[in-house]
Amino acid sequence: MSAAGSHGEPSRRHGHQISWALAGQRWLARLSILLIVAAVAVLVIFADLHSLVLVAIGAAGACAMLAGAYWFLANRGPLRWLASALVVLAPAGVIAAYALRNLLWVAIVAVAALLLAAITARAAMGRVQQVPGPQRPAQRSRRPFLIMNPRSGGGKVARFGLQEKAQALGAEVALLDGPEIVDVAALARRAVADGADLLGVAGGDGTQALVAGIAAEHDLPFLCISAGTRNHFAMDLGLDRDDPSTCLDALTDGLELRVDLGRIGDRTFVNNASFGAYAEVVRSPAYREDKRGTTLQLLPGLLKGSDNGYRLRARAGQAELDGPQALLVSNNVYETADIAGLGGRAGLDAGKLGVISIAVENAAQAIGLVRRGNGRGLSVLIADEVIVEAEQPEIPVGIDGETIMMATPVRCAIVPSALRVVVPRNRPGAQPRRRPFRWRRFWRLAAWGSRPEP
Numbered sequence: 001m002s003a004a005g006s007h008g009e010p011s012r013r014h015g016h017q018i019s020w021a022l023a024g025q026r027w028l029a030r031l032s033i034l035l036i037v038a039a040v041a042v043l044v045i046f047a048d049l050h051s052l053v054l055v056a057i058g059a060a061g062a063c064a065m066l067a068g069a070y071w072f073l074a075n076r077g078p079l080r081w082l083a084s085a086l087v088v089l090a091p092a093g094v095i096a097a098y099a100l101r102n103l104l105w106v107a108i109v110a111v112a113a114l115l116l117a118a119i120t121a122r123a124a125m126g127r128v129q130q131v132p133g134p135q136r137p138a139q140r141s142r143r144p145f146l147i148m149n150p151r152s153g154g155g156k157v158a159r160f161g162l163q164e165k166a167q168a169l170g171a172e173v174a175l176l177d178g179p180e181i182v183d184v185a186a187l188a189r190r191a192v193a194d195g196a197d198l199l200g201v202a203g204g205d206g207t208q209a210l211v212a213g214i215a216a217e218h219d220l221p222f223l224c225i226s227a228g229t230r231n232h233f234a235m236d237l238g239l240d241r242d243d244p245s246t247c248l249d250a251l252t253d254g255l256e257l258r259v260d261l262g263r264i265g266d267r268t269f270v271n272n273a274s275f276g277a278y279a280e281v282v283r284s285p286a287y288r289e290d291k292r293g294t295t296l297q298l299l300p301g302l303l304k305g306s307d308n309g310y311r312l313r314a315r316a317g318q319a320e321l322d323g324p325q326a327l328l329v330s331n332n333v334y335e336t337a338d339i340a341g342l343g344g345r346a347g348l349d350a351g352k353l354g355v356i357s358i359a360v361e362n363a364a365q366a367i368g369l370v371r372r373g374n375g376r377g378l379s380v381l382i383a384d385e386v387i388v389e390a391e392q393p394e395i396p397v398g399i400d401g402e403t404i405m406m407a408t409p410v411r412c413a414i415v416p417s418a419l420r421v422v423v424p425r426n427r428p429g430a431q432p433r434r435r436p437f438r439w440r441r442f443w444r445l446a447a448w449g450s451r452p453e454p
Helices: 003-074 078-100 104-124 162-168 184-193 205-217 232-236 244-251 277-283 291-304 363-372 439-446
Strands: 135-137 144-148 172-175 198-202 221-225 254-264 267-269 272-276 313-316 319-322 326-331 353-358 378-383 385-389 394-399 402-407 410-424
Touching (some): 003 104, 003 439, 078 104, 104 439, 144 184, 144 221, 162 172, 172 184, 184 198, 184 205, 198 205, 205 221, 205 232, 205 254, 205 410, 221 244, 254 326, 319 378, 353 385
Parallel strands (some): 144 172, 144 198, 221 410
Antiparallel strands (some): 135 254, 254 410, 272 326, 272 394, 313 319, 313 385, 326 353, 385 410, 394 402
């Protein structure tokens, strides 16, 4: 067989796999539409003339639940508890309305069909393979220096024996185990001055960002060890977040790739910088001990703009954003319109900032934001630079989950290919991920004759 034939056969086989996968996604999308039609048909046929009234009751109940959820977050005291009662009583009232007309079974069948429609619609999106940027075999480090926080991630450093395993591989390990506050940046700079040829961190994303900035400054490789709580940076690098010890494999048999870094003032961020409500909540001293309680306590005033006094203005490229309650600037773009910025990024080497701005003034806007994922309350942008201003000389900014005060105006930028990252060859997160749901792709899949992107 010729060389061309030997290479052509796998290519054709891969093409057939894509075609079959796309065909399956098409039929899942069409099945989802059929289930929606079936749900409506059940209501119309069995509920007869009452169907429109029952549909209206169901829609009103859903709106009441969303409004109650917003009022619960936006108020304190008795109003908060009245709102929580509305969240519970609204669906109970819908069920009672259907039961009084002896049509509860109709509602159950219709809801089941709609749930199945949502599941099949989500499955129709398929999976997408993250395309890695240029990578090469990593040169083995002679003097790796790793910083480990034993308290991070509920004690993952000790639980997975990270210190002992790293030292067995020839790494010098600095533990942040004392009661005093350690200047992590100074520690990393001192290691570089002493001859370290690789820097790494087993800890949270805030510590990762500090040390990654120093590694980029000296053009040294950086090792991310997924020992934090959420490990967003590790997730987008495809690392194993369940077993951080596998990250150490990069010291002996790794790959090196280049990723972007976000820059805010004189600091770097690997995930995002946040302004407004989120930065204020994280800034509270009580947040570390009681995240949920602190958020519920501070959020009402922040949503109403009455507790912080910070009115933000931002310029993202050519776009002007006036008065957002929350603003998130990310290192590369989140692959879904995730207003919390907690989703994944398709890559870390596109050289662009993602911008998510939220301004919700009332329950109606909150309902629209939740129901549609867009509208007046939400702006999703892409930019090379973001400048955030306020009347105050300083504002709180959350940098990868750690809040500091920064002088205004605050400038955020992207530094393309700034960081050399070493990763193990085998990364579970490098496998295909579930594609986020998008209505445009869904309709193109369901339509006859259209060709959505694979």
